[in-house]
Amino acid sequence: MKKRIVLLGATGSIGESTLRVARSLPDHLEIIGLSGGRNTARLLEIAKEFPAARLCAGDEAGAAALRNALPGREILHGSDGLDELASMPDADLVLVAIVGTAGLRPALKALEADKDLAVASKEILVMAGELVMATALRTGSRVLPVDSEHNAIFQCLEGQDPSTVRRLILTCSGGPFRKASANDLASVTPDQALRHPTWSMGRKISVDSATLFNKGLEMIEAMWLFRLPMEKIAVVVHPQSIVHSLVEFLDGSILSQMSSTDMALPIQYALTYPKRYAGPCAPLDLLALGRLDFEPPRTDLFPAIGLARRAGTMGGTLPAVLNAANEAAVDAFLAGRISFPGIWENVERAMDAVPFVEHPTLDQLIEADRAARVCVTG
Ligand code: NDP
Numbered sequence: 001m002k003k004r005i006v007l008l009g010a011t012g013s014i015g016e017s018t019l020r021v022a023r024s025l026p027d028h029l030e031i032i033g034l035s036g037g038r039n040t041a042r043l044l045e046i047a048k049e050f051p052a053a054r055l056c057a058g059d060e061a062g063a064a065a066l067r068n069a070l071p072g073r074e075i076l077h078g079s080d081g082l083d084e085l086a087s088m089p090d091a092d093l094v095l096v097a098i099v100g101t102a103g104l105r106p107a108l109k110a111l112e113a114d115k116d117l118a119v120a121s122k123e124i125l126v127m128a129g130e131l132v133m134a135t136a137l138r139t140g141s142r143v144l145p146v147d148s149e150h151n152a153i154f155q156c157l158e159g160q161d162p163s164t165v166r167r168l169i170l171t172c173s174g175g176p177f178r179k180a181s182a183n184d185l186a187s188v189t190p191d192q193a194l195r196h197p198t199w200s201m202g203r204k205i206s207v208d209s210a211t212l213f214n215k216g217l218e219m220i221e222a223m224w225l226f227r228l229p230m231e232k233i234a235v236v237v238h239p240q241s242i243v244h245s246l247v248e249f250l251d252g253s254i255l256s257q258m259s260s261t262d263m264a265l266p267i268q269y270a271l272t273y274p275k276r277y278a279g280p281c282a283p284l285d286l287l288a289l290g291r292l293d294f295e296p297p298r299t300d301l302f303p304a305i306g307l308a309r310r311a312g313t314m315g316g317t318l319p320a321v322l323n324a325a326n327e328a329a330v331d332a333f334l335a336g337r338i339s340f341p342g343i344w345e346n347v348e349r350a351m352d353a354v355p356f357v358e359h360p361t362l363d364q365l366i367e368a369d370r371a372a373r374v375c376v377t378g
């Protein structure tokens with residue numbers, strides 16, 4: 001039987017890779033819901049390719065344009081539309097690939113409606129990991145990681161006793177400035193920050209990879225997904241991005257997952273779990289690769305990892321503050337309003353300034369998120 005998939009964020013980088021997986025596995029996957037944001041033209045093209053899917057445009061104007069082009073087709077829009085797609089009665093699995101925290105509400109809706117949830121949007125686990133995982137536990141739905149590092153760890157942990165894990169080792173490409181000096185970092189432009197050495201991704205995550213906030217967010221994401229304390233989560237730089245992450249067990253064994261640098265593979269594994277099929281991802285040629293390198297991250301020059309460690313260890317509202325301040329600071333950097341080091345300076349300032357709540361409700365998390373953004377833009 002085909003798995004019926006709702007894809008939120010279809011017009012983005014993860015969205016496009018997901019569609020590539022769906023095209024290559026037509027006997028196993030069926031796309032029944034698709035959402036976009038501002039790129040209505042791209043959503044229209046995708047809608048024509050998947051004529052049976054229900055659609056959700058970013059706003060009313062986008063929905064009107066789609067209705068004109070696709071008479072007779074049902075078109076939703078905005079956050080209510082996302083909620084409706086996320087709880088479609090026919091859906092088996094909802095993949096959330098909306099950048100930032102706009103995917104949190106539909107992710108919770110999907111879990112409440114007993115759907116499996118595939119999470120690409122790491123920001124929602126950083127902001128509200130406790131709530132998302134508690135909801136999944138209550139409803140019995142699965143949370144399947146799409147982020148390549150977490151998908152790798154998920155694969156390595158299969159069939160293992162979680163109490164035998166000594167630590168998780170997240171790999172990190174080091175980003176475009178792996179070898180830069182503090183001086184070089186001071187004058188980094190948005191164009192330079194958007195040029196990732198090994199992955200092709202959306203703008204926000206590309207900047208996050210350059211500051212290493214991406215790895216910081218992933219450390220917190222890993223805490224929630226695998227229910228481990230921050231001290232059991234380590235980071236190593238691995239410039240080739242072939243070993244996607246590793247798990248070290250109590251006996252000293254280390255298991256890793258390797259594959260080519262293509263998000264189609266972790267996306268496919270999350271969509272078809274627990275089954276494996278021949279999909280669009282090219283096989284890995286170890287001999288052409290020749291070598292795999294590992295180095296320590298430069299935490300002195302890139303404070304993001306230390307800030308994320310602090311946020312994950314303290315818990316409460318601090319991860320939400322780190323996440324929201326980073327999102328606002330990345331926007332400000334891309335708009336030319338702050339420097340590249342200004343990103344982590346703003347995040348640290350917000351973490352020091354926003355009042356801390358140890359066991360926040362969802363409303364308190366939303367308030368911490370808002371206050372952190374004001375700290376950056378205000
Ligand atoms: P993109 O910027 O390429 O795509 C983002 C998607 O979200 C687009 O479909 C966009 O629509 C939609 N969107 C943005 N804002 C809203 C909103 N307010 N409401 C509804 N839809 C919205 O990002 P990526 O695909 O690169 O990343 C998506 C998520 O996956 C991020 O959280 C990222 O951290 C994570 N991720 C990405 C990886 C990658 O390789 N790209 C790897 C691992 C994780 P539109 O473009 O039409 O405006």
Ligand code: MG
Nearest residue numbers: 147148149218
């Ligand atoms: Mg990742």
